[in-house]
Amino acid sequence: MANGLAGTTLRINLNTGEIKRYPTDEKLMREWFGGRGVIAKILYDEVPRDADPFGPENLFIMSAGVMSGCFIPSGAKIEFGSVSPLTNGHGDSNMGGHLGPALKFAGYDMVIMSGISPKPIYLFIDDDKVELRDASQYWGMGSLECEPKMKKDLGEDFEIATIGPAGENGIRFSCITHDFGRQAGRTGQGAVMGSKKLKAIAVRGTGGIKVHDLQKLTEYVTAIIKRTQTHPNMAPWQKYGTAFFIDWSNKNAVIPVRNFQTTYYENIEGISGEALVEKCLITHKACFGCWMNCGKYTKAVIPGKQAVYLEGPEYETGSLCGSNLGMTDINQVAYLNWLMDNVGMDTMSGGGVVAFAMECFQRGLITTEDLEGHTLNWGSVEDAEHFIDMVVHRRGIGEYFSGGSKRAAEKIGRGSEKFAMQVKGQEISGYDGRYAPGMLLSYMTCDIGAHHNRSWTITVDMAEGRDKIEGRAKVVVYLQHIRPLFDCWCICRLFWGELDIEPEEIVEALNHITGWNIDAAEAFKTSEKIWNLVRCHYLERNKANGRTFDYPPARSWEDKIPTGPSAGKGLSKEQIEAMLDEYYACRGWDNNGNPSREVLHDLKLDFAADNIEKLGLLGKPLPNGIPTVRGERYKPKAF
Amino acid sequence: MTIFLRAGGQLRAMLKPDIDHYTRKVEIDSEQTIGEILTAISLDPAYVALVYVDGKMKDLSFKPSEGQTITLQPPVSGG
Numbered sequence: 226m227a228n229g230l231a232g233t234t235l236r237i238n239l240n241t242g243e244i245k246r247y248p249t250d251e252k253l254m255r256e257w258f259g260g261r262g263v264i265a266k267i268l269y270d271e272v273p274r275d276a277d278p279f280g281p282e283n284l285f286i287m288s289a290g291v292m293s294g295c296f297i298p299s300g301a302k303i304e305f306g307s308v309s310p311l312t313n314g315h316g317d318s319n320m321g322g323h324l325g326p327a328l329k330f331a332g333y334d335m336v337i338m339s340g341i342s343p344k345p346i347y348l349f350i351d352d353d354k355v356e357l358r359d360a361s362q363y364w365g366m367g368s369l370e371c372e373p374k375m376k377k378d379l380g381e382d383f384e385i386a387t388i389g390p391a392g393e394n395g396i397r398f399s400c401i402t403h404d405f406g407r408q409a410g411r412t413g414q415g416a417v418m419g420s421k422k423l424k425a426i427a428v429r430g431t432g433g434i435k436v437h438d439l440q441k442l443t444e445y446v447t448a449i450i451k452r453t454q455t456h457p458n459m460a461p462w463q464k465y466g467t468a469f470f471i472d473w474s475n476k477n478a479v480i481p482v483r484n485f486q487t488t489y490y491e492n493i494e495g496i497s498g499e500a501l502v503e504k505c506l507i508t509h510k511a512c513f514g515c516w517m518n519c520g521k522y523t524k525a526v527i528p529g530k531q532a533v534y535l536e537g538p539e540y541e542t543g544s545l546c547g548s549n550l551g552m553t554d555i556n557q558v559a560y561l562n563w564l565m566d567n568v569g570m571d572t573m574s575g576g577g578v579v580a581f582a583m584e585c586f587q588r589g590l591i592t593t594e595d596l597e598g599h600t601l602n603w604g605s606v607e608d609a610e611h612f613i614d615m616v617v618h619r620r621g622i623g624e625y626f627s628g629g630s631k632r633a634a635e636k637i638g639r640g641s642e643k644f645a646m647q648v649k650g651q652e653i654s655g656y657d658g659r660y661a662p663g664m665l666l667s668y669m670t671c672d673i674g675a676h677h678n679r680s681w682t683i684t685v686d687m688a689e690g691r692d693k694i695e696g697r698a699k700v701v702v703y704l705q706h707i708r709p710l711f712d713c714w715c716i717c718r719l720f721w722g723e724l725d726i727e728p729e730e731i732v733e734a735l736n737h738i739t740g741w742n743i744d745a746a747e748a749f750k751t752s753e754k755i756w757n758l759v760r761c762h763y764l765e766r767n768k769a770n771g772r773t774f775d776y777p778p779a780r781s782w783e784d785k786i787p788t789g790p791s792a793g794k795g796l797s798k799e800q801i802e803a804m805l806d807e808y809y810a811c812r813g814w815d816n817n818g819n820p821s822r823e824v825l826h827d828l829k830l831d832f833a834a835d836n837i838e839k840l841g842l843l844g845k846p847l848p849n850g851i852p853t854v855r856g857e858r859y860k861p862k863a864f
Numbered sequence: 865m866t867i868f869l870r871a872g873g874q875l876r877a878m879l880k881p882d883i884d885h886y887t888r889k890v891e892i893d894s895e896q897t898i899g900e901i902l903t904a905i906s907l908d909p910a911y912v913a914l915v916y917v918d919g920k921m922k923d924l925s926f927k928p929s930e931g932q933t934i935t936l937q938p939p940v941s942g943g
Contacts, residue, residue, distance in 0.1 A: 457871050457872045461916045467940065470914075473912075473914065540941075677941050
């Protein structure tokens with residue numbers, strides 16, 4: 226058994242119920258790093274390009290990565306992947322909690338599921354016992370109700386991940402929930418599980434994981450723990466989680482307000498991190514192997530409703546279901562967080578879809594008649610709740626929105642496409658990019674549709690000047706290589722990326738675990754390889770030049786920010802085109818946004834070059850060749 | 865009077881710690897706000913997402929007391 230690996234990969238045919246065990250392909254894990262990387266390769270190799278994301282040929286993969294469950298801080302993540310029903314390209318999403326380590330302790334690195342079960346089932350893993358069990362008693366339950374029920378039925382030491390009614394009903398932005406409040410939210414992985422009639426995954430593992438050099442790893446971990454325990458970021462994280470950032474985001478006018486209509490919120494105090502701690506906090510919560518305990522277990526109280534308990538809200542939910550929906554009290558935001566978690570809806574896309582619908586209502590594009598006699602006003606929890614119910618159950622106009630804001634806009638028309646705040650079909654994260662050009666470029670070029678987690682450049686935008694667009698591309702490319710590495714190795718970026726641990730040090734931990742003896746340069750190159758493979762996969766499925774898909778909604782250049790500290794600011798279409806030009810050149814792609822053969826050859830992706838060439842989508846040779854170094858780490862200006 | 869500023873990440877480079885890896889000792893006037901103190905030491909307050917003192921979030925108008933330790937948190941993206 227290779228170091229860092231559990232040793233076995235499961236392949237499950239959900240049509241027939243057949244479960245096969247294979248030794249984990251160590252070479253594959255080495256070349257593609259596990260987690261997001263190996264998922265990208267398997268999806269590329271095995272899912273036909275015309276496969277329906279909801280069909281039997283789509284795969285649903287869970288991968289625990291080589292570092293998850295090992296003797297390191299925050300080695301807690303698990304990665305899920307499939308062809309996304311939201312974006313029609315590679316989709317992956319991860320969660321913390323305890324499921325990834327449990328899967329490895331049970332003896333499995335990866336589970337690859339194909340087909341569609343004839344009836345609702347859940348995957349049961351108890352060390353070497355692997356079964357598909359009847360889930361009819363759980364089907365229809367909310368995620369936050371289902372997990373405790375399954376723990377009661379199976380045992381408290383089982384780690385459970387579930388989908389809610391949203392996933393069961395094929396809502397394209399459905400999530401997977403685990404440990405009561407951890408979600409794999411983005412790209413609709415919950416919907417793919419639902420399409421396969423897979424309600425839940427239950428894992429108990431009692432084994433161990435062999436590492437390459439336990440003594441060196443122990444010394445290394447001891448030193449990291451000592452260093453990070455006194456890190457200045459630790460105490461605020463522990464108290465507020467990421468919710469502390471709401472105030473700063475507003476002060477710097479990047480917070481989304483009422484569907485990104487503006488970027489400064491007059492009611493920020495009611496939904497701030499301090500409000501969360503004062504009004505809702507019960508206690509703190511952590512993932513496997515982490516003492517940052519950034520999770521906040523909270524209670525939401527809304528007049529006329531029973532109190533609900535949840536984990537959150539963190540920044541993204543706090544902004545996208547807070548200021549973005551016109552909410553004025555943290556209890557409202559927490560309640561909507563709970564609601565979406567329970568139905569199994571990504572709170573980021575969920576907040577974006579509800580906000581889009583609220584603006585449609587504001588503009589008279591949808592009416593009370595469309596909403597079963599209800600209104601859909603900004604700041605109304607009741608209105609939002611009723612609308613979410615319509616979407617989850619695909620009633621009436623809810624059907625339009627079940628596919629996300631892009632598809633809803635295509636049905637509603639009348640100019641609504643302009644303010645469906647998404648890229649490639651996935652809703653934008655909780656930062657407005659009109660006066661943060663690097664952030665906008667990050668959304669435009671993200672491989673899985675708009676998402677901040679691949680590249681986050683707000684502070685770079687501030688340091689370099691928010692009116693300036695030049696030079697952002699190389700920073701975005703660098704971040705798009707380093708940040709997804711956490712999703713390959715299944716460790717938490719909040720610990721490993723935000724506490725002054727250098728990339729070289731993370732690679733050192735990887736080497737102590739695996740014995741691979743790689744350096745940071747190889748790590749970045751592998752991440753770049755994965756990025757380009759995912760790009761090729763997207764082109765092959767969507768059969769058009771990449772540039773076609775890399776634009777933000779027209780609000781991004783047509784609507785200047787109307788109010789607040791950034792009033793009057795915004796980018797032009799020409800500036801957006803120029804940013805794309807710079808980005809493609811930085812990547813070694815042509816001006817159509819298609820990877821060139823030269824860069825794909827450099828990344829050992831000649832097979833992908835051949836495939837996109839057959840479709841006429843291979844990037845033209847670049848006149849000056851490809852850059853030798855693609856992406857550059859940002860160094861803050863000295864003061 | 866003397867106060868102590870602590871910061872990690874990008875802010876640490878801007879802070880120029882002189883007591884330990886994260887901490888800088890600063891002499892201030894008694895009526896100075898955190899915002900004014902940071903400007904005086906050429907650390908742009910715009911890069912500070914959170915001012916954390918004695919377990920509580922403060923804003924840049926906070927006036928520290930003698931011997932207090934002020935933690936400065938940079939902005940960080942969530943998950």
